[in-house]
Amino acid sequence: MKYVQYLIDAIALGSLYALVALGIGLVFGVMRIVNLAHGELLMAGGYTLYETNGWPAVLRVLTALAVVIAVALLMERLALRPLRRASPTTTLVMTFAVSFLLRSIAQKRWSAQGKTMNLFTDLNQAFTIGELRIKYLTIAAVVVGGVLLGAVTLFLDRTDLGLQMRATASDERIAQALGVRANHVVVGAFVIAGVLATAALVLFAPQRPVVTPDFGLQIAILALVGVVVGGMDKPSSATLGGFFIGFANSMLFSLLPKGQRVFLDSALYGLVIVVLLVRPSGLFQRETVTSRL
Amino acid sequence: MSVQATRPILEIDCLSVRYGSVPAVRELSLTVAAGEVVAIVGPNGAGKTTVLSAVMRMVAWSAGDVRLDGESLRKRSSDEVARRGIALVPEGRQIFADLTVHENLRLGMVARRSRTGAAEALDAVFEQFPIVKTFLDRPAGLLSGGQQQQLAIARAIVAEPDVLLLDEPSLGLAPTVIDTVFAALAAIRESGRTIVLVEQRAQRAIAFADRTYVLADGVVRDRLVAADATDAERLRAAYFGADTRAVAGAGTPTGGTPKVGTPADDPVRR
Amino acid sequence: MSAPETTALVGRRPARLVLGRHLVPLAGPVALTIVVGVASSAFSDSVQLQLHTALVTTAMVVGLSVFSGNSGIVSFGHVSFVGVGAFAAGIMSMPAQQKATVFPELFGFIRDNDLGNVASLALGALVGGIFALVVGTALVRLSGLGAGIATFAVLGITRNVLRNWSGVGPGAKAIPSIPQTTGLTQATVALLVCIGVAYAYQASRWGRRLRASREDPAAARGSGIGVYKERLIAFALSGAVAGFAGAVYVHLLGSVSVDQVYLELTFLTLAMLVVGGIDSLWGAVVGGLFVSLLNSLLFEGEKGLSVVGIDVTLPASSSNIAIAVVMMIVILVRPRGITGGRELRLRALRRPRRAEG
Secondary structure: OHHHHHHHHHHHHHHHHHHHHHHHHHHHHHHOOOOOOOHHHHHHHHHHHHHOOOOOHHHHHHHHHHHHHHHHHHHHHHHHHHHOOOOHHHHHHHHHHHHHHHHHHHHHHHOOOOEEOOOOHHHHOEEEEOOEEEEHHHHHHHHHHHHHHHHHHHHHHHOHHHHHHHHHHHOHHHHHHOOOOHHHHHHHHHHHHHHHHHHHHHHHOOOOOEEOOOHHHHHHHHHHHHHHHHOOOOHHHHHHHHHHHHHHHHHHHHHOOHHHHOOHHHHHHHHHHHHHHHOOOOOOOOOOOOOOO | OOOOOOOEEEEEEEEEEEEOOEEEEEEEEEEEEOOOEEEEEOOOOOOHHHHHHHHOOOOOOOEEEEEEOOEEOOOOOHHHHHHOOEEEEOOOOOOOOOOEHHHHHHHHHHHOOOOOOHHHHHHHHHHHOHHHHHOOOOEHHHOOHHHHHHHHHHHHHOOOOOEEEEEOOOOOOOHHHHHHHHHHHHHHHHOOOEEEEEEOOHHHHHHHOOEEEEEEOOEEEEEEEHHHHHOHHHHHHHHHOOOHHHHHHHOOOOOOOOHHHOOOOOOOOO | OOHHHHHHHHOOOOHHHHHHHHHHHHHHHHHHHHHHHHHHOOOOHHHHHHHHHHHHHHHHHHHHHHHHHHHOOOOOOHHHHHHHHHHHHHHHHOOHHHHHHHOOOOOHHHHOOOOOHHHHHHHHHHHHHHHHHHHHHHHOOOOHHHHHHHHHHHHHHHHHHHHHOOOOOOOOOOEOOOOOOOOHHHHHHHHHHHHHHHHHHHHOHHHHHHHHHHHOHHHHHHOOOOHHHHHHHHHHHHHHHHHHHHHHHHHHHOOEOHHHHOHHHHHHHHHHHHHHOOOOHHHHHHHHHHHHHHHHHHHHHOOOOOOOOOOOOOOOHHHHHHHHHHHHHHHHHOOOOOOOOOOOOHHHHHOHHHHHO
């Protein structure tokens, strides 16, 4: 029964990382940019929740969503759009600088001490089925995660903008020669990434209630590990990678004895290096040759 | 083929393109009239593909200008060029292999200028390329080379462009498939669209086009008309740069049938 | 391709010309270092400390540039080598009898021995170099984005291991009681050594081969240059220089913890390299000193405002904001850095720039 409990927890955490990973993957798909500042979207939303403490919950979530999307669009417009034709290395350095800038601003404004977000804390309560103790949050994570992933999939499959995003991810030059506006597609990707990041934030908030300047970084780095391991080229493989990394992290954390647990991060980073070297297109993608890294 | 009477739709004016320090196209000028079919032929590396990419703004210009209907494309991006009525069938098809045939066609429609008539345009394409309709929901990557080429052309014309640029549409296709492709191009010409055709298979292209430019080392080396397609000496001269007037004046091919006379054979490939 | 240039470099030249060719690009960084070093003695203690930090941090940037400047690949993981160099030098400089009580879990040979100043600096270089050699064996096959992510992962692993392996270091605690031997002389000399090594490598056959391979990988491979091998040489050497700089750093700080050799230092050194100009040694030195100067000015400027907390050594957050903004502007406006990615040349010296030398 203990293992079923672990499994349920792992699925819940996997869903959250899948949301973050899909956001990273979509942006990479249409821009060929690994956005190291993705986590700062969650951070920005987290401080918004802190600042709006006392407002009705729905309003707080919507405000956080607005702030996150605004930060995402500013990031794209000011720092990344001018680098559209630059090398991937240059943009990687740029997103690293953006990440650092946002964290420094947060540190100056709110200090390195954590601030409590205080959102949906009731979701931490649990009900029991036999020996299983299931938090409402777990259900929420799985349901919200599933619904949002489904919605984004539908969006990509069914809408014109979704189709244009997939085409751009596959071959930007040809997509544009067919009339696809790069800016529309990129803005679309950043908006969706912002929505997904906010959703993940809202679901992280009850279990990690304290937001610090590094709050988003920790989440995004792990999600990025998942994206690389899963395969960045496709939204589906990036999402699966994110889920896998959240799931594996939770499972191993529960299963490993404490002395070995502390080296879990090293194992995950090591996995990233191995995947980059051996199978750069990712574990969850069919082709092994087409790597654009 | 009366050309002089009609207005120029596409004007390339002293265009230069360089890749790093290597010039690919040097001060090239050519004009295409509305409704005309113009071919660009020449040996590998002559700059043919570069000309089309430059018109589409897919490569940067180092000098010169390209005008569509008198309006400069200098400040336009690739997607704007497409939405102003130029469509490209790129070299090597470049269809989206992961997307279905239908999705490829939907992408072609992004550049449509009128909001109405999309369904009719699609029907017209189905009529012209039945194969596209048959495999509508199949991933485009599963199509054969010839089918992919038809899809690539279909994807370009559902946008109902004024000017259709084709880059090596016969590349890597079997002779019978090439016939299908050229039949389709003939139908497109009938519909009144302007066509710029880049081809390695010079003879076929020259015969098909109203006028042909021969490119070498990024400059126009010669101009030909459809009738020249059967004149082996004229072709050889155009390709290898002998004094063309002298050859044209001599008029009499000597020494049996020259090799270039074989259909679908390229003088440059010998 | 820069074939003619390469031949010119390889070909024999009259001694006077060779001297001129090497003297000017080397003189700039050396002179700048000495000026900063000597000037520092004219200021108050706290400013001196900042200038010494500037020199040492610049040494780290020079280490990073040995790899990134010559290979064109940006490494996010060089602070790993700084870190292991700092930790190796730090733990071996801590008096043995003290180690036995503070960190009893250390391996015996680490716990029961200690080293003198110079030996510990050499150890930092050695450990940094060996670690880079091991890591590089795998990583040199990557370039661009893949290399960026992989080197970042190396940084994560290094931090994770240093923080949790109490057999080799202090774990989450800081190493205390390290002799503060890095002052004006050692900081200046250390940076000069790093510049010398970096320049010697850059001018060597290996350095020129690696640069050639960056300009045109295919042509380089065609002419028999093993790109991976050349990259590995640069990677290991830059790891050694970074490890050495880390060792010097630890003797400046007097104590070191894992968080001091992680993301913030990575950002700072990368910002320095990018601002100065990633392609040249001159850019690394100018960038390192310029950003340090900016950092100090901002730090001084806001002293009155900021509450002095426990972490006095950490740069205040507003200077980080400014550095990030400067870095972003440089990437957008002058992507090759303020030096334009070139080494200092005579022509540049004859212009008003002379004041700098």
